[in-house]
Amino acid sequence: GAVVSQHPSRVICKSGTSVKIECRSLDFQATTMFWYRQFPKQSLMLMATSNEGSKATYEQGVEKDKFLINHASLTLSTLTVTSAHPEDSSFYICSADLLGSDTQYFGPGTRLTVL
Amino acid sequence: LAKTTQPISMDSYEGQEVNITCSHNNIATNDYITWYQQFPSQGPRFIIQGYKTKVTNEVASLFIPADRKSSTLSLPRVSLSDTAVYYCLVGDDNDYKLSFGAGTTVTVRA
Numbered sequence: 135g136a137v138v139s140q141h142p143s144r145v146i147c148k149s150g151t152s153v154k155i156e157c158r159s160l161d162f163q164a165t166t167m168f169w170y171r172q173f174p175k176q177s178l179m180l181m182a183t184s185n186e187g188s189k190a191t192y193e194q195g196v197e198k199d200k201f202l203i204n205h206a207s208l209t210l211s212t213l214t215v216t217s218a219h220p221e222d223s224s225f226y227i228c229s230a231d232l233l234g235s236d237t238q239y240f241g242p243g244t245r246l247t248v249l
Numbered sequence: 250l251a252k253t254t255q256p257i258s259m260d261s262y263e264g265q266e267v268n269i270t271c272s273h274n275n276i277a278t279n280d281y282i283t284w285y286q287q288f289p290s291q292g293p294r295f296i297i298q299g300y301k302t303k304v305t306n307e308v309a310s311l312f313i314p315a316d317r318k319s320s321t322l323s324l325p326r327v328s329l330s331d332t333a334v335y336y337c338l339v340g341d342d343n344d345y346k347l348s349f350g351a352g353t354t355v356t357v358r359a
Contacts, residue, residue, distance in 0.1 A: 136295075168346070177336070177352060179349075180347070229292070229293075236281050236298065238347060240294070242292050245290065
């Protein structure tokens with residue numbers, strides 16, 4: 135139980151294009167999901183908290199107009215990197231909060247490479 | 250969010266027990282302690298969670314002293330596949346956000 139999936143697992147795109155990453159909780163409902171970014175040899179950095187049916191909450195320094203988050207259902211949150219640039223190349227990881235367990239379960243991550 | 254401090258790295262050999270201690274001096278009354286394991290290019294994997302005393306599952310044990318200002322993750326009889334980064338985090342159900350520190354890179358050698 136408590137499985138979280140992400141799609142795609144890796145994506146390569148040209149500079150200036152937009153990329154959408156999906157995060158799904160497969161066997162549980164998640165009113166809250168989180169998006170992290172991880173650069174090589176570094177720890178995870180929380181980007182935003184995604185709440186079902188409401189606007190996402192972004193961490194300081196994260197541009198909300200660049201990283202669009204939508205959490206339209208209890209099992210799906212999407213992160214769209216708009217007008218991607220090479221510096222946006224990173225490993226993006228989502229997690230979902232399992233209600234009643236005080237535990238977050240993480241997806242496998244999405245490797246984004248912007249050329 | 251309570252700040253945590255862990256050793257940057259630890260080396261071990263196959264079959265040995267690995268103990269990673271995490272300090273969280275400012276842990277709040279409602280905070281739980283959670284450990285995650287991360288392999289390169291993968292998302293963190295939940296290992297174990299506890300509030301006090303000792304918790305054991307099929308993968309690891311978590312020891313938490315009475316003052317809860319530290320915790321120790323114990324990995325029994327490690328194998329090469331346990332080479333990974335291990336993160337200690339504290340937080341409560343009302344504060345959903347997790348703050349990842351640098352973690353401990355555990356290297357298991359043959």
